[in-house]
Amino acid sequence: MSEAERQAATRQLDARHLACPLPVLRARKLLQGMAAGARLEVLATDPAARRDFPDFAETSGHLLLEASEPEPGLFRFLLERC
Template sequence: MTSGPGEGEKVALDLRGLKCPLPVLRARKAAKGLAPGTLLEVLASDPRARDDFPAFCENDGHALLDCAAEGDTLWRFRLRIGG
């Protein structure tokens, strides 16, 4: 996880290589330690993450800002941590 300077905190989480359900479980654990409004960017290579992350955000009260495929085996999720 990394954070950078700027207006709001931004955290990157690289979960490539992990299989379901680990990407969502690791993202959930990371999100619990973040302040509301923090931008969390997640990289995942498990195809199931495309379905899991929207459900995770809805269930946990986070806003899924973007879900983009980068090639055939990588997905980038951008979410705003809810309160």
């Protein structure tokens, strides 16, 4: 999949104000329906997400391309489906 196709295939999940484990569960469900190489951007406010998404990526085999905190209390994760 080319970079342009990946960007076009990027989906977003707004998981702000959802408590653990809902952000990861919703991300898993969306990723299951996506093509290999597609990306999912997740926004979350639950502090547990900082630990949960790296663990999820490791155990599920998906790639965690980016994890950041663009503003205090807001966490952004970029996952790539494998």
